Amino acid sequence: MKPLNENKIVYIDMDHVLCDYNAGYKAHQEKYPDLKYPQSQPGLYQSLSPMPSAIETYAWLDNHPHFSVYILTSPSIKNPHCYSEKRIWVEQYLGFEAVNQLIITPHKNLNKGHYLIDDNVKGKGQDQFEGELIHFGSERFPDWESVRKYFSERYPVVDDL
Template sequence: MRFEGKKIVYIDMDHVLCDYEAGFNAHQTKYPELAYPQSQPGLYIGLDPMPGAVDAFKWLSAQPELEVFILTSPSEKNPHCYSEKRQWVEKYLGMETVNRLIISPHKDLNRGDYLIDDNVAGKGQDHFEGELIHFGSEQYPNWQSVTTYFSNLAAR
């Protein structure tokens, strides 16, 4: 197997790597007449990273026992999200991470050990075969708590 002996970690983008809420609110202000302001180009590429997200992604990716991928769902309201999410990854995580971007509305189809996501259901998270790390929850409220969790796993 290609990643033999390594744990596969998937990380969601919206509300996990990217501050979708702030970006959506700004887009809503820019396009107040639209029911779905997220349908307009510029939303996804304009998102800021969540606090600590870029450093945490790089730290996780540097762990020799892990293979880290981005697993994000597309927006049905914005066909531009496919290219803009790819551009966001290049902008904040580098060209070497672009080939680790997976865009799928069916997160349970991906085989892996960990899924870091802000939702526990809706896009297959509840059927993911590995452990769901619920980002933004009481147990994992931020990136520091997630990296601490993985640090403790590595120390075992």
């Protein structure tokens, strides 16, 4: 068991960060070509593929001795299915234990923590988050490899000999 109070709390967003929303939306649009909002139909959120290296890097952060990792995602409030589908996705790709780390909220700023990895810098409280915003998809953090490199340089793990 990690000493929780000493750990840095890292929040990770889902859409466009853990989950490939764009590809899933496109596929859903092809399935419902006549709908203006195909994302309102059940099935989209749980059908999303993981972003490249997302699962591996989640596991790396989760196993890292300095971090406590949580998933911090905003719901599509007009789509009640998305709440349960996000929960299903997390278990499917990250395992049942990760469901315990899942926080669904439209107000990300209310969660205490040190880091928020998110593709949006505002809209759901990201701009008022008390910690550091890791802007996923930006020039500085274009992908999961760059995020991992950033954390591994800042928090090197010294092996016990």
